[in-house]
Every structure is written in C-alpha cells, then in structure tokens.
Amino acid sequence: MKRDRFFSTLGITAGTLIFAPSLASCIKNKVVNSGDEKPNNSGNRTIDFKIDLALSENLQLKTEGGSLIKNGIIIGRTSDGTFVAASSACTHQGFTLAFESANKRFHCANHGANFGFNGSVLNIPAETTPLKIYNTKLVGNLLRVFG
Numbered sequence: 641m642k643r644d645r646f647f648s649t650l651g652i653t654a655g656t657l658i659f660a661p662s663l664a665s666c667i668k669n670k671v672v673n674s675g676d677e678k679p680n681n682s683g684n685r686t687i688d689f690k691i692d693l694a695l696s697e698n699l700q701l702k703t704e705g706g707s708l709i710k711n712g713i714i715i716g717r718t719s720d721g722t723f724v725a726a727s728s729a730c731t732h733q734g735f736t737l738a739f740e741s742a743n744k745r746f747h748c749a750n751h752g753a754n755f756g757f758n759g760s761v762l763n764i765p766a767e768t769t770p771l772k773i774y775n776t777k778l779v780g781n782l783l784r785v786f787g
C-alpha cells in the first residue's frame with residue numbers, strides 16, 4: 641500500500657501531521673491561561689476573577705448577608721458591607737458550605753462544622769482544618785476575588 645493511501649485509510653492528512661503538535665500546544669495554553677485558576681508552585685490553586693455586581697446573576701452580593709458561589713469560592717457580603725471569600729468546600733469531607741452573616745461564620749450542614757470569616761475552625765469535627773481564605777477588592781461594580 642502506498643504511503644498516502646495508507647494515511648488516507650486512517651483518516652490522516654498531511655495537514656493533520658503538521659498541525660497536530662501546534663493544536664496540542666494551543667489546547668494546553670488555553671487551560672493554563674484561563675485567568676480564573678492557576679496552580680502555584682506549592683500545588684495549591686490560586687484564583688483571580690471579577691464579579692460584576694451590576695449583573696442580575698450577582699444581585700445576592702448587593703445585599704448585606706447575601707452570598708453566592710463561583711469557581712468553587714463562596715463569597716459573602718457581611719452586615720458591615722465588606723466581602724469575605726473562602727473555599728466553598730468544607731475541609732472535613734468537602735460538603736458545600738453556607739454563608740451565615742448574622743453568625744459571622746461559614747456553616748457546614750453535613751456534620752455541623754463552623755468556620756470563622758478568617759477561615760479558623762470554630763467547632764467540630766475536631767480533625768477539620770482551616771478554610772482557605774481569599775482576598776476581595778471592590779472597584780466600582782467589579783468585585784475582584786483573588787489569592
């Protein structure tokens with residue numbers, strides 16, 4: 641069988657052979673440069689994204705006590721109007737946390753763990769580790785969440 645007929649049988653063209661390595665590189669770069677999440681040298685992920693508070697999907701953050709979850713981060717607006725952001729997964733077994741502004745904590749309904757707004761463990765389960773806390777900065781209607 642001739643070479644071009646062999647590749648044709650496999651569905652491979654000369655263009656495929658030339659551009660395949662470039663496409664693989666583009667796909668890899670797209671993931672790394674997404675802008676939302678990047679691995680750092682310690683293996684933890686870093687995040688950097690903005691939430692437009694003018695959009696209806698983000699209206700919860702216009703009200704004190706409101707919260708939402710984006711990119712695995714729970715963001716809440718406290719009773720004094722500041723914002724707090726933390727990993728939304730409980731450090732015990734990964735259950736999704738709830739923001740409780742009145743109690744100044746993140747609450748896990750699965751086994752009852754509570755975390756302070758600084759990420760500290762407030763109560764059981766005893767083996768629970770602190771929450772990862774992220775920085776927030778409001779400029780105009782854009783809330784940046786990063787760390």
Ligand code: FES
Nearest residue numbers: 730732733748751
């Ligand atoms: S999963 Fe949250 S306390 Fe157990």
